[in-house]
Amino acid sequence: MLLKLNNISKSFEEKVAVHNLSMDIQAGLIYGIIGPNGAGKTTTIRMVMNITIPDSGEVLYKDKKIDESFKNIVGYLPEERGLYKKLTLAETIRYMGMLKNKSSKEISSKIDYWLKRVDLIEYKDKKVEELSKGMAQKLQFITTVIHDPEIIILDELFSGLDPLNMEVIKSIILEMKRSGKTILFSTHVMEQAEKLCDNICMIAGGEKVLDGKLADIKEDFGRNSIHLEFEGDGSFINEISGIKSVIDFNNYKELVLEKERDTNSILKQIADKVTVKKFDIVDPSLYDIFIEKAKQASLSAPATAKEIG
Amino acid sequence: MSKFWVIFVREYLNIVKKKAFLAGVILTPLIMIAFMVLPSLLGDLDLSEAESIAVIDFSGQKVGEQFIEAIKEYDLDDDNNPAYSNLSLIEIDYFDSSSFIAAKDSLNEMVIDEELKFLLVIENDSTRQPSSTSLITNSDNFPSIRRFERELTAIISGIKLNHAKINLPVDSVLSLTERIDLEIVNTTGDSVNPRTKLIFAFTSIMILFMTLMTYGQLLMRSIIEEKNSRIMEVLISSVSPFQLMMGKIVGFGAATLTQVMIWILMGSVLSLFGSMFSAELSLGQILFNPVIIIFYVLLLVFGFFLFSTFFALLGALFDSDKDAQNFLLPITLLLMVPILLSGPIIREPDSTLAIVLSMIPVFAPTMMTMRIVLIVPTLAEYSLFSGIIGQAIVSLVILIITTIGMIWLVGKIFRVGILMYGKRPTLPEIVKWVKQ
Numbered sequence: 001m002l003l004k005l006n007n008i009s010k011s012f013e014e015k016v017a018v019h020n021l022s023m024d025i026q027a028g029l030i031y032g033i034i035g036p037n038g039a040g041k042t043t044t045i046r047m048v049m050n051i052t053i054p055d056s057g058e059v060l061y062k063d064k065k066i067d068e069s070f071k072n073i074v075g076y077l078p079e080e081r082g083l084y085k086k087l088t089l090a091e092t093i094r095y096m097g098m099l100k101n102k103s104s105k106e107i108s109s110k111i112d113y114w115l116k117r118v119d120l121i122e123y124k125d126k127k128v129e130e131l132s133k134g135m136a137q138k139l140q141f142i143t144t145v146i147h148d149p150e151i152i153i154l155d156e157l158f159s160g161l162d163p164l165n166m167e168v169i170k171s172i173i174l175e176m177k178r179s180g181k182t183i184l185f186s187t188h189v190m191e192q193a194e195k196l197c198d199n200i201c202m203i204a205g206g207e208k209v210l211d212g213k214l215a216d217i218k219e220d221f222g223r224n225s226i227h228l229e230f231e232g233d234g235s236f237i238n239e240i241s242g243i244k245s246v247i248d249f250n251n252y253k254e255l256v257l258e259k260e261r262d263t264n265s266i267l268k269q270i271a272d273k274v275t276v277k278k279f280d281i282v283d284p285s286l287y288d289i290f291i292e293k294a295k296q297a298s299l300s301a302p303a304t305a306k307e308i309g
Numbered sequence: 310m311s312k313f314w315v316i317f318v319r320e321y322l323n324i325v326k327k328k329a330f331l332a333g334v335i336l337t338p339l340i341m342i343a344f345m346v347l348p349s350l351l352g353d354l355d356l357s358e359a360e361s362i363a364v365i366d367f368s369g370q371k372v373g374e375q376f377i378e379a380i381k382e383y384d385l386d387d388d389n390n391p392a393y394s395n396l397s398l399i400e401i402d403y404f405d406s407s408s409f410i411a412a413k414d415s416l417n418e419m420v421i422d423e424e425l426k427f428l429l430v431i432e433n434d435s436t437r438q439p440s441s442t443s444l445i446t447n448s449d450n451f452p453s454i455r456r457f458e459r460e461l462t463a464i465i466s467g468i469k470l471n472h473a474k475i476n477l478p479v480d481s482v483l484s485l486t487e488r489i490d491l492e493i494v495n496t497t498g499d500s501v502n503p504r505t506k507l508i509f510a511f512t513s514i515m516i517l518f519m520t521l522m523t524y525g526q527l528l529m530r531s532i533i534e535e536k537n538s539r540i541m542e543v544l545i546s547s548v549s550p551f552q553l554m555m556g557k558i559v560g561f562g563a564a565t566l567t568q569v570m571i572w573i574l575m576g577s578v579l580s581l582f583g584s585m586f587s588a589e590l591s592l593g594q595i596l597f598n599p600v601i602i603i604f605y606v607l608l609l610v611f612g613f614f615l616f617s618t619f620f621a622l623l624g625a626l627f628d629s630d631k632d633a634q635n636f637l638l639p640i641t642l643l644l645m646v647p648i649l650l651s652g653p654i655i656r657e658p659d660s661t662l663a664i665v666l667s668m669i670p671v672f673a674p675t676m677m678t679m680r681i682v683l684i685v686p687t688l689a690e691y692s693l694f695s696g697i698i699g700q701a702i703v704s705l706v707i708l709i710i711t712t713i714g715m716i717w718l719v720g721k722i723f724r725v726g727i728l729m730y731g732k733r734p735t736l737p738e739i740v741k742w743v744k745q
Contacts, residue, residue, distance in 0.1 A: 013738075076545070
């Protein structure tokens, strides 16, 4: 196992931010940490980064407890982005690289490559304060990977990126995965997690509620979702027995059924009252799973950390 | 290159490369020199045009006449133009006080209307001797006023001597009572002007005070800014908070030292030519004393480290300059104490109070500097184990040990504080961080 989180816990004053969280991270895979706001994602990541010290439990890298030197082989993009406004892009990249124990020379050879890669080369000697928010995001991403880290940890990776830049970053991440890097990122945008991740760990209320391969998780949930498109007053649909939860978009609903329900009878009940335009029996989306699990978690552990990210 | 050095180099260059640094290096001593030199320069300035003066002599003893004769001797410039014009003398009989008041009032009006620069009024005191003289003017021309005083002193002393019926020529009596200026000489026979020592002592601690406060606050602000711009988290995902704190403190300290070393060099060069400006400014003898310079630099450097831990602490605890600003006053006061207590210390730099204060780490940088500058130039020989040098070494050791302790303590608080946003930590919380 490359990285192992062993029952880590962290409390801030009265609030429990993370409680007894364990997670195994294998080399060469992409891991998504998902969870509602305040679930404990950032605190977990900070403990992995050795920035926050766990109250109990430990983080192991190749079976050894992590220490300061671990920081050199990790690239970390924090949720709250920050750069020195007065430095130029080249200076920024060089400084951040040198803080990862790389020599100025080693970094110099890579600055142009990376700036070209994210389309910022013409800003190389401009100051950071001249960049737009999206550009600054890309620059920060470069500083995260400039030292060729073995593990890349990205907190809320996609926040603030437009679709075009998102594609650029996504392709870099996939390329890194192919070259054997391990990527761990947190997000609350399920569509991205679903498309990118091999494994998912969901945290809610400071506790792990889901962990495993994305495919396995879906299979566990069963093929029990219906995507329904219709015309007419569909308010009654939410009340039909056998439907566990509904994600409502007015003329479009995603229904999650209780296990082994007869989909035919449900279709009949619906078709009686509204015009059905589409009736799809599908795998649950990560979004469905997320909502379902988040609801359960908030019912079972209502008093846990809400403000700690 | 270790990460500490990477941070150190960046923080150092970040300050030293700024234009404000260069401006500070050049302008600060210029302002200081201006403050010291300008008054004496201005005092020696020649008058640009003749000044008018009227004298009302109410003494009946020809003081006014002698005075006018005396100031006629003063020249405005090299062409022998007189320095004073419109020399008018009004002598009024001692019993005619109504004419005196009338004359005084009308001439007073002329001073108000700026038709007349000076109005000298000579009256007698109760023993009927001329003494209560006053000068009515709107001018602050010091050289003229000093001349008038000098001449009047001579004239009135002469008259008084005559009244006293001393059986000696007046001139010889005046020469007997000449004022003596003491030359202060130390035990090895070197002449040490106490005023020069004082100027130097105050300059030294003012530089210490200013650099510590300026760079300390810059350090505090840079930490607050890194917190607010959220670079902090990026930084400590690469380096340990302790490396970051030390890199910053030592980087800022090195910038402070650079600035002061430039000033010491500038001062040394200046003092070589000092005698050209004014004898009082020839600080050379004191400045070139290596004992003073070595201890000054050591006190400055470790003083900066100690105080920068306070500033780093404020930076780590607060999110805004405004919140942190409230806590600057105590720090300022700690540095100000020696200045506030300078009276007794100057009189007795070896008193128990002075020695005790200079051993307390927070006072040591300024207090010890002051004592060293006051005492060392008077010493014939130095001993490492006793006297001021021994005390300075003890005081430095205490300062260094305290600084190391503070760095350890603040390092613990720093580690947690820099990741806290938006909320002021309470004292019990801070204590908890230290215990962790």
